[in-house]
Amino acid sequence: MSAELQIAAKVVELVRALAGRSAEAEVTVRHHALALTRFANSAIHQNVAEASTGVRLRLHLDGRTAAGSTTLTGADGLRSLVERTIAAARVTPPDPAWAGLTRPAPLHVSANHPGSGEQSGLAFGFDEATARATPAERAERVRAFVDAAGGLETAGYCRTAYISAAFANTAGQAVTGRTAEAAMDGIARAGGADGVARLATSRLAGLDGAVLGARAAAKARAGAEPVELPPGRYEVVLEPTAVADLLHNFAVFGFNGKAYAQKQSFAELGTAQFDPSVTIVDEPLGSRGEPAAGLPFDDEGTPRRSLVLVREGVTRAVTHDRTSAAQVGAESTGHAAPGSRSWGPCPAHLRLEAAPLAAGGSDGGPPMIEASARPLVARMRRGLLVTDLWYTRVLDPKTLVVTGLTRNGVWLVEDGEVTGPVGNLRFTQSYPQALGPGRVLGIGGESVLLPDSWADSRYAAPALHLASWNITGNASG
Amino acid sequence: MSHFDEAGAAVQAALDAGARYADARVMVCRTESMTARDGAVEDLGSDESAGLGVRALVGSSWGFYAVPDLAEPSARAAGRRAAQIAAASAQVAGPPAELVPAAPVVASWASDCVIDPLSVPLADKGDLLVRATAAAKEAGADLAQANYAIWDTHKWFVSSEGHRIDQHIRECGGGVTAHAIGDGEVQRRSLPGQYGTRGWELIDELDLVGNAPRLAEEARALLTAPLCPAGETTLILGGSQLALQIHESVGHAIELDRILGWEAAFAGTSWLDLSRLGTLRYGSDLMNITIDPTFPGALGSFGFDDEGTPAAKRHAVRDGIWVGVLAGRDSAAVAGLDYAGSVRSDGWARLPMVRMTNVGLEPGPHTLDEIIAATDDGVFMDVNRSWSIDDRRLNFQFGCEIGFEIKNGKRGRMLRNPTYTGIGPRFWQSMDMLSSETVAWGTPNCGKGQPGQVGHTGHPAAPARFTDVRVGVRG
Numbered sequence: 033m034s035a036e037l038q039i040a041a042k043v044v045e046l047v048r049a050l051a052g053r054s055a056e057a058e059v060t061v062r063h064h065a066l067a068l069t070r071f072a073n074s075a076i077h078q079n080v081a082e083a084s085t086g087v088r089l090r091l092h093l094d095g096r097t098a099a100g101s102t103t104l105t106g107a108d109g110l111r112s113l114v115e116r117t118i119a120a121a122r123v124t125p126p127d128p129a130w131a132g133l134t135r136p137a138p139l140h141v142s143a144n145h146p147g148s149g150e151q152s153g154l155a156f157g158f159d160e161a162t163a164r165a166t167p168a169e170r171a172e173r174v175r176a177f178v179d180a181a182g183g184l185e186t187a188g189y190c191r192t193a194y195i196s197a198a199f200a201n202t203a204g205q206a207v208t209g210r211t212a213e214a215a216m217d218g219i220a221r222a223g224g225a226d227g228v229a230r231l232a233t234s235r236l237a238g239l240d241g242a243v244l245g246a247r248a249a250a251k252a253r254a255g256a257e258p259v260e261l262p263p264g265r266y267e268v269v270l271e272p273t274a275v276a277d278l279l280h281n282f283a284v285f286g287f288n289g290k291a292y293a294q295k296q297s298f299a300e301l302g303t304a305q306f307d308p309s310v311t312i313v314d315e316p317l318g319s320r321g322e323p324a325a326g327l328p329f330d331d332e333g334t335p336r337r338s339l340v341l342v343r344e345g346v347t348r349a350v351t352h353d354r355t356s357a358a359q360v361g362a363e364s365t366g367h368a369a370p371g372s373r374s375w376g377p378c379p380a381h382l383r384l385e386a387a388p389l390a391a392g393g394s395d396g397g398p399p400m401i402e403a404s405a406r407p408l409v410a411r412m413r414r415g416l417l418v419t420d421l422w423y424t425r426v427l428d429p430k431t432l433v434v435t436g437l438t439r440n441g442v443w444l445v446e447d448g449e450v451t452g453p454v455g456n457l458r459f460t461q462s463y464p465q466a467l468g469p470g471r472v473l474g475i476g477g478e479s480v481l482l483p484d485s486w487a488d489s490r491y492a493a494p495a496l497h498l499a500s501w502n503i504t505g506n507a508s509g
Numbered sequence: 510m511s512h513f514d515e516a517g518a519a520v521q522a523a524l525d526a527g528a529r530y531a532d533a534r535v536m537v538c539r540t541e542s543m544t545a546r547d548g549a550v551e552d553l554g555s556d557e558s559a560g561l562g563v564r565a566l567v568g569s570s571w572g573f574y575a576v577p578d579l580a581e582p583s584a585r586a587a588g589r590r591a592a593q594i595a596a597a598s599a600q601v602a603g604p605p606a607e608l609v610p611a612a613p614v615v616a617s618w619a620s621d622c623v624i625d626p627l628s629v630p631l632a633d634k635g636d637l638l639v640r641a642t643a644a645a646k647e648a649g650a651d652l653a654q655a656n657y658a659i660w661d662t663h664k665w666f667v668s669s670e671g672h673r674i675d676q677h678i679r680e681c682g683g684g685v686t687a688h689a690i691g692d693g694e695v696q697r698r699s700l701p702g703q704y705g706t707r708g709w710e711l712i713d714e715l716d717l718v719g720n721a722p723r724l725a726e727e728a729r730a731l732l733t734a735p736l737c738p739a740g741e742t743t744l745i746l747g748g749s750q751l752a753l754q755i756h757e758s759v760g761h762a763i764e765l766d767r768i769l770g771w772e773a774a775f776a777g778t779s780w781l782d783l784s785r786l787g788t789l790r791y792g793s794d795l796m797n798i799t800i801d802p803t804f805p806g807a808l809g810s811f812g813f814d815d816e817g818t819p820a821a822k823r824h825a826v827r828d829g830i831w832v833g834v835l836a837g838r839d840s841a842a843v844a845g846l847d848y849a850g851s852v853r854s855d856g857w858a859r860l861p862m863v864r865m866t867n868v869g870l871e872p873g874p875h876t877l878d879e880i881i882a883a884t885d886d887g888v889f890m891d892v893n894r895s896w897s898i899d900d901r902r903l904n905f906q907f908g909c910e911i912g913f914e915i916k917n918g919k920r921g922r923m924l925r926n927p928t929y930t931g932i933g934p935r936f937w938q939s940m941d942m943l944s945s946e947t948v949a950w951g952t953p954n955c956g957k958g959q960p961g962q963v964g965h966t967g968h969p970a971a972p973a974r975f976t977d978v979r980v981g982v983r984g
Binding site: 066068069070071072073074075076077078079080081082083084085086097098099100101102103104105109112113116117119120123124125126127128129166167168170171172174175178185187188189191217218219221226228294295296370371373374422423424425426427428429430431433434435436437439456458460461462485486502504505506507508509 | 543544549550554559562571572574575576577590594595597600601603604630636652695771772773774894895903904926928935961
């Protein structure tokens with residue numbers, strides 16, 4: 033039994049002892065070790081690490097629900113957690129939306145699972161070397177990134193993270209899992225232009241700082257002295273770094289089961305809302321040789337599995353925890369998280385499927401273009417190549433109209449050739465509309481794994497060629 | 510119970526391991542939050558966290574390590590580990606790191622609090638949120654939500670220069686929101702979520718139940734209100750929205766770490782150039798922005814920042830001229846400045862960094878009614894709905910929950926989906942009327958840094974008028 037499962041079991045015992053057999057309780061114990069080496073002005077300026085274990089208890093007692101958490105994992109800390117959560121549950125108003133506990137159910141992992149065993153070469157996607165990475169190993173990659181930028185000013189981070197977790201509830205569900213992750217994200221700067229390269233992986237060994245640094249530098253060098261373009265609707269090729277932002281906003285506002293239940297999401301199940309070339313899958317367990325990115329269970333102990341959200345343009349599913357599922361008469365999809373009852377359950381490992389028949393990329397071509405995006409750029413008559421989207425915010429959740437800016441490199445493309453850099457642009461665009469039927473002109477042949485800046489989420493994104501993107505401003509206003 | 514000894518042990522261990530400077534913070538934090546929806550409690554959480562974070566400077570490189578275990582052996586190990594991490598940083602070292610001088614401080618500080626928010630019975634708090642959301646539903650909201658959040662933080666800070674400071678900071682706030690769902694769109698009206706370094710008295714003053722019916726009625730009315738027209742016009746912003754405008758287009762721009770490029774990859778940089786500090790025109794003569802962590806009850810208030818610098822008020826913009834920055838001891842030294850005082854972290858596990866305290870606009874001579882009466886043709890907007898600004902903090906676009914047309918000095922029709930956009934300094938230079946009706950608005954969700962940190966900032970602000978602003982941008 034793992035240390036985390038021992039703690040979870042102890043909390044369940046305490047609940048039974050202090051609140052009686054009728055209490056329903058679920059306990060998540062998560063040990064999280066995070067280390068991040070941050071660089072700016074081409075030097076490491078912040079280098080941090082932390083290791084902590086958090087215990088979260090949710091309790092349903094006499095029709096009332098309360099939750100609590102602690103980082104104090106000694107006997108006194110756990111007892112205090114249970115006592116104050118019981119006290120809170122006893123005085124809160126009744127909870128008519130309580131959806132009960134997850135019954136004992138096995139995890140969807142096996143030796144044959146894509147995210148585990150022989151296919152990935154890792155034990156459920158877990159790489160011990162990444163979990164135990166040293167500050168020196170992260171610094172080596174930073175050194176390589178800086179050197180590869182060839183004297184340009186650089187900034188970014190290299191991080192490693194390790195999670196070992198357990199879940200137990202009073203219904204008898206008891207599961208454990210662990211994951212490791214590494215990511216690197218950096219920019220190079222030349223003459224006021226920035227270029228970016230980023231990558232997520234489950235193995236630190238898979239991060240090559242030199243490759244990323246060279247890519248960022250190529251973009252920065254090609255971005256100097258940009259011109260301003262007037263607002264209007266432009267054809268675009270979005271590189272994977274930009275497409276990840278689309279997936280993020282779809283995840284948080286569109287496929288969120290609570291937003292769907294409250295009629296605040298664009299999602300209409302069974303409706304062809306996207307171009308037929310679009311298929312979007314949530315893959316917490318990894319796939320195709322990619323190690324698992326997430327734990328194999330959620331915060332309600334529900335086993336996770338792949339979930340097809342959009343298949344060939346038709347919206348098929350949204351993500352649920354037990355509460356949102358009960359509201360619409362569905363089953364939990366394993367997306368419970370702290371706060372999902374309030375904010376709603378969101379997918380955290382979205383993949384936009386790459387084009388099955390497209391070439392993986394071309395060897396030649398301008399170095400500032402992501403290789404798999406080059407065939408898409410070559411087909412564009414007049415439009416924009418966009419590297420990254422920045423500070424995107426939703427104007428209307430129902431239509432998912434988003435405003436934001438481009439960042440880290442935009443170029444004008446004419447007759448399939450990059451003709452020059454363009455200054456950053458503001459856009460105001462409905463994301464579902466941009467990917468609607470007939471509007472997706474091409475999808476890249478390779479999905480790139482990209483990290484999220486804030487959460488444990490990651491996105492598998494190919495480049496996208498879209499018929500229209502609504503530019504509403506430029507540097508002049 | 511004091512935790513100076515554990516912090517001191519971590520600092521000493523870092524020094525023993527080769528650090529030339531070290532500091533450590535022990536933090537014990539309790540938070541409580543509740544949400545209600547449509548007349549029922551939806552979520553109640555009560556969290557407790559304790560730990561120690563230690564920062565070590567070895568040569569010109571920093572290292573930081575944090576542990577949840579407050580026993581002295583663990584604290585010492587954390588100090589050693591921080592020094593080791595700093596040594597690894599030297600593989601890609603920068604220029605020499607120095608700190609602006611600081612006299613050692615031995616002190617205690619606690620925020621003012623009339624009603625301890627954690628002592629208010631949970632049943633009463635739940636009843637308040639349930640009644641507020643029920644009132645909104647009864648008044649026509651399709652969906653009503655209410656929430657509160659409480660943060661109770663004890664800190665013990667020790668530095669190798671002799672600082673020993675303990676602080677007890679209590680913060681809370683909340684709000685209520687009514688949604689109306691129409692054909693293909695959702696409208697919402699909220700009591701601007703208000704937060705402060707105050708006790709439960711802040712929640713009482715918000716009158717969540719009393720305001721809920723009005724919010725529901727306004728949300729329904731928005732569904733059929735005309736769209737905000739598109740074009741350039743005179744814009745009057747309510748205080749709540751102006752607080753967000755200050756936060757995004759001034760507060761972040763004057764962060765010295767951004768100006769120095771330390772946040773370039775993620776949060777971005779700033780359009781401000783240090784060589785123009787003291788001469789650059791940021792806004793009109795009416796623009797006076799202060800950095801004031803001593804502002805009573807505002808969400809960015811404290812006694813000492815997380816480097817031990819005492820709270821002090823200073824100008825960031827005086828009569829429209831840029832004169833000051835938010836700084837830490839190391840960034841100030843790089844910039845050649847002689848002050849710090851704006852460094853905080855969001856918990857024991859995170860590295861302190863340059864953060865807004867209370868960045869506010871000093872009041873003007875008018876009232877909002879006078880500003881409206883003096884406007885022939887324009888739009889009034891208030892309460893933020895969406896916010897976006899570029900990585901240099903110049904090109905912004907904000908959406909508000911509600912707008913009203915202003916015609917011939919009077920408030921006219923309600924307007925749906927109001928947005929406005931502009932370029933920071935051009936916008937601030939167009940400010941030509943400013944109200945005296947200041948409120949210290951709180952922002953409890955300011956994101957910055959990697960690993961990400963959530964900062965609490967305060968923004969004293971009053972309604973103001975701006976000319977020739979582009980409004981009505983749509984997708």
